[in-house]
Amino acid sequence: MTRAGAALLALASLVLLPAGGAAAGPPAIVLAVVTTSSDLKSLVEAVGGDRVSVDSLAPPLQDPHAIDVKPGQLAQIRSAALLVRVGLDHEPWLRRALAALEGAPAPGGPRDLDLSRSVTLLQTETPRLRADAAPHVHGFGNPHYWLDPENARPMTAAIAAALTRLDPSARPRFEAQRRRFLERLDAGLLRWRAALASHRGARLVTMHDTWPYFAARFGLAIAATVEPAPGVPPSPAALGSLIERMRAAGVRVLVAEPYADPSLVHAIAARSGARAVALVPSVGGDPQAGDYLALFDVNVERLAAALDAAR
């Protein structure tokens, strides 16, 4: 497809809302946005309000690194005014889908927003495994950065800038909605810090390396991850040594994602004496985690309860 064709498709994705009356000015634009995750959808909605219509590609309860894009979603991507993604090697499935999709937002182009460029990454020195060693390797830094709530500040700034480029007339609205979101975020941070204050320095073991940003924000320590490298299951020998180290170090809590192998979680908890707690890595992964702020309410409450019980 030509550039002009792609631009026409992007324009076709703008829906015009009827204005309140003849004196209310031109009809408002509703931007069709596609995000790779429900977390990014929640942040785009917080900034865009009723001026965005957002679809998320990855279901919240599935491993976000291993998604099958459905044909209907390909059409959504092609016609999106904006594609918002985690970036790095978090979404190998997206690169494959985009490569085969004419008219899709070009990486780095005006319809593409890679939010990894807006935050400070952790683990950027992790050695990259061979591409065929695992479906997903965190090879460019840890991609689970949305789990530090402070990162919502630069992420929503980048979202507001991208939406403003697409609809400059709505800039005051996007800025006001972002300010209101950040006020609620600040109130949340006070609440979450207070709930975890007595657990500063607590050591956790996690199944996948999903939680380093969350742990750093709240003064918790990830003593080890069960996967020897992201996406790679542990060998029986590695598991035995991990369990020994957990017992020796007094690790009392094992954090599992909803899609972790339950029999493995159960076995490690039983053999190490640690308490397993299921944290929710993405909005919608639990009915209570309905938006970005509720995600932290749920996770902080669950983790504090598990750490209290494990004292």
Ligand SMILES: [Zn+2]
């Ligand atoms: Zn990961």
